[in-house]
Amino acid sequence: MTIRRIEPGPRMSQAVIHGNTVYLAGQVGAPGESVTAQTKAILATIDELLAEVGSSKSKLLQTIIWLDDMANFAEMNAVWDAWVDPGNTPARATGEAKLAGPEYKVEIIVTAALD
Known part of the structure; x- marks a missing residue:
């Protein structure tokens, strides 16, 4: 099988x-922004990348979400719940981790189907 890199x-x-x-790389939002702003920016980037390859959020298979602090779980989920396709929710895990720098609060990694 061929491997194509975007x-x-x-x-x-x-x-x-x-x-x-x-398979999308981990996506982060603008450094220093709120959890809400970073999550919205990340999901917009995911939409763009999936569209570029002929997929969409309705074809998500798995999502891994890293938060800098689990205290931000509800704030991130408020944005996620408004964005995710309710009839096609992926398998998902959320955990707390030290991200690339303290200015990052959220990182999201997704895997999706193409057809």
Whole structure:
């Protein structure tokens, strides 16, 4: 099977397609913004990347969400719940982790189907 890389860089690609599956790199929002603002920005980027490869949020298979503090869980979920396709929710895990820098509060990683 062919592997297609979207926006490849020296360290990572923004997306990788293998077969009928697309794997997105972890997405973060603008440093220093609120959890709400970062989550909205991340989900908009995910929409754009999925559209670029011919997929959409209705085809999400799995999502992994990292928060800098689980105290932000409800705030992130408020944005997530308004965005996610209610008839096609993915398998999802959310955990707390030290992110790339203290200015980042949310990182979201998704895997989606292409057809």
